[in-house]
Amino acid sequence: MTRALINVPKTARRGDVIEIKTLISYVMETGFRRDSAGKVYPRNIITRFVCTYNGEQIFGADLFPAIAANPFITFYTVATDSGTIGFEWNGDNGFHETASATITVE
Numbered sequence: 001m002t003r004a005l006i007n008v009p010k011t012a013r014r015g016d017v018i019e020i021k022t023l024i025s026y027v028m029e030t031g032f033r034r035d036s037a038g039k040v041y042p043r044n045i046i047t048r049f050v051c052t053y054n055g056e057q058i059f060g061a062d063l064f065p066a067i068a069a070n071p072f073i074t075f076y077t078v079a080t081d082s083g084t085i086g087f088e089w090n091g092d093n094g095f096h097e098t099a100s101a102t103i104t105v106e
Contacts, residue, residue, distance in 0.1 A: 001025075001026070001027070002024065002025065002026045002097050003024070003025045003026075004022070004023070004024045004025075004087065004089070004097055004099040005022065005023045005024070005025075006020075006021070006022050006087055006099050006101050007019075007020070007021040007022075008020050008085050008101040008103055009079075009103060010102075010103065010104065011103070011104045011105075011106060012079035012103060012104075012105055012106070013079065013105070013106055014079060014080065014081075014105050014106065015078060015079065015080075016078070016079045017076050017077070017078055017079075018076065018077060018078070018079050018103075019074065019075075019076055020051065020059075020074070020075055020076070020077065020085065021072070021073070021074045022049070022051075022071075022072070022073045022074075022087055022099075023070060023071070023072045023073075024046065024070060024071060024089050024097065025070045026044075026046065026070065026091075026095070026097075027044065028044060028045055028046075028069040028070070029041045029042065029043055029044040029045070030043060030045070030065055031043025031044075031045075031065075042092075042093065043065075043092055044091065044092050044093055044095070045063065045064075045065055045067075045091055045092055046063050046067075046071060046089050046090070046091040046095065047062065047063055047064075047090060047091050047092065048060070048061070048062055048063065048088075048089070048090040048091070049061045049063060049071070049073060049087075049088070049089050049090075050087075050088045050090075051075070051085065051086065051087055051088075052085070052086040052088075053077060053080070053083065053084075053085050053086075054081060054083035054084060055084075055086075058077050059075045059077070061073065079103065079105045080105065081105055082102075082103060082104045082105045083102070083103065083105075084100050084101070084102055084103075085100065085101050085102075085103060086098065086099075086100045087099045087100065087101075
């Protein structure tokens with residue numbers, strides 16, 4: 001089960017620096033654990049996070065096994081125009097999750 005939480009201000013003034021927070025909860029597997037028969041559970045981690053503002057990438061991060069099981073990412077950007085802020089997480093085994101939020105810039 002995957003659950004993405006995002007926190008983006010609903011409104012901002014043009015030129016304001018805004019804080020964006022994301023957290024994604026999913027079933028992570030390191031690839032080091034073994035089942036009762038000794039077979040290794042396949043690795044399942046999020047490897048890439050990208051955030052876009054009206055289609056233009058404003059933040060990206062490569063994630064590795066030492067990152068938290070449910071990565072919490074906070075970053076800042078400047079409010080320039082009203083529009084959509086998009087979020088995309090990619091990982092092992094074809095994992096792909098997206099979310100979006102709208103912001104109104106006055």
